[in-house]
Amino acid sequence: MGGIAVLGDVDLKRAQRAADDIEKAFGVRTGAVRLDVTDQRDLVGVVDAVERDYGAIDILINNAANDPKVGATAGQEFSRVENFSLSAWENDIAVGLTGAFICCQVIGSRMAARNRGVVLNISSDLGIVAPDQRLYAKVGLSRDQQPVKPVTYSVVKHGIIGLTKYLATYWADQNVRVNALAPGGVMAAQSEEFLDRVNSRIPLGRLARPDEYKAAVAFLCSDASSYVTGAVLVADGGRTVW
Numbered sequence: 250m251g252g253i254a255v256l257g258d259v260d261l262k263r264a265q266r267a268a269d270d271i272e273k274a275f276g277v278r279t280g281a282v283r284l285d286v287t288d289q290r291d292l293v294g295v296v297d298a299v300e301r302d303y304g305a306i307d308i309l310i311n312n313a314a315n316d317p318k319v320g321a322t323a324g325q326e327f328s329r330v331e332n333f334s335l336s337a338w339e340n341d342i343a344v345g346l347t348g349a350f351i352c353c354q355v356i357g358s359r360m361a362a363r364n365r366g367v368v369l370n371i372s373s374d375l376g377i378v379a380p381d382q383r384l385y386a387k388v389g390l391s392r393d394q395q396p397v398k399p400v401t402y403s404v405v406k407h408g409i410i411g412l413t414k415y416l417a418t419y420w421a422d423q424n425v426r427v428n429a430l431a432p433g434g435v436m437a438a439q440s441e442e443f444l445d446r447v448n449s450r451i452p453l454g455r456l457a458r459p460d461e462y463k464a465a466v467a468f469l470c471s472d473a474s475s476y477v478t479g480a481v482l483v484a485d486g487g488r489t490v491w
């Protein structure tokens with residue numbers, strides 16, 4: 250839509266690959282930078298450099314999160330409440346929630362000072378409802394061995410919605426709109442067994458194709474949503490209405 254997409258990631262190669270793909274697919278200018286959203290000082294330096302190279306940032310999309318993929322084995326990532334380590338708790342909160350706060354603090358504050366800007370925080374259907382742990386169950390494992398979606402994922406994705414509502418009201422009089430997108434699961438390399446289970450819990454009967462969120466993102470990041478702030482746009486195939 251005429252913007253310059255600058256992708257930031259701790260994994261610079263990943264950001265660069267994605268930026269290249271976007272450039273090729275849409276013929277737009279992109280950029281890639283290495284940044285750690287949990288490191289406030291690092292972020293200030295990167296944001297200074299981005300604004301020098303590309304101009305003022307008009308749109309911030311907070312997307313980074315630890316999101317263990319289905320198929321990961323039981324253990325550190327898919328861990329049960331009883332033995333969930335405090336270090337995993339702290340790391341997940343740091344990336345998903347503190348990181349979004351720091352980006353809002355640094356970039357959103359500059360937008361507020363300029364009286365113009367949009368923030369989009371990426372939540373999840375799991376920011377609306379609790380995970381149905383039966384989706385991840387493995388036959389033959391005892392209850393205490395069963396993999397689960399980590400508790401931190403719910404806390405982060407619900408917290409993102411709280412952050413969104415707080416900042417939407419906080420910056421409303423400085424013309425910075427803050428919204429959240431709650432996407433459902435995206436098709437990737439999930440097993441047939443998992444797909445059967447999850448599809449039966451989605452009214453539209455399938456996970457999302459990777460390109461099915463771009464219109465929602467474009468809407469929330471553009472003037473098309475000029476009267477929308479503090480909102481959560483749920484795009485989940487109906488998953489959370491059942």
Ligand SMILES: NC(=O)c1ccc[n+]([C@@H]2O[C@H](COP(=O)([O-])OP(=O)(O)OC[C@H]3O[C@@H](n4cnc5c(N)ncnc54)[C@H](O)[C@@H]3O)[C@@H](O)[C@H]2O)c1
Nearest residue numbers: 258259260284285286287312313314316373432433434435
């Ligand atoms: N994939 C899905 O099915 C799905 C569904 C609903 C919501 N979401 C949400 O959408 C967002 C993107 O999901 P995804 O599947 O593309 O995730 P992903 O795991 O593929 O990508 C997350 C990215 O964050 C980066 N990252 C991690 N720590 C970082 C840090 N400290 N600083 C900067 N970058 C860091 C990772 O390197 C990675 O590239 C996440 O917030 C996720 O919770 C995903």
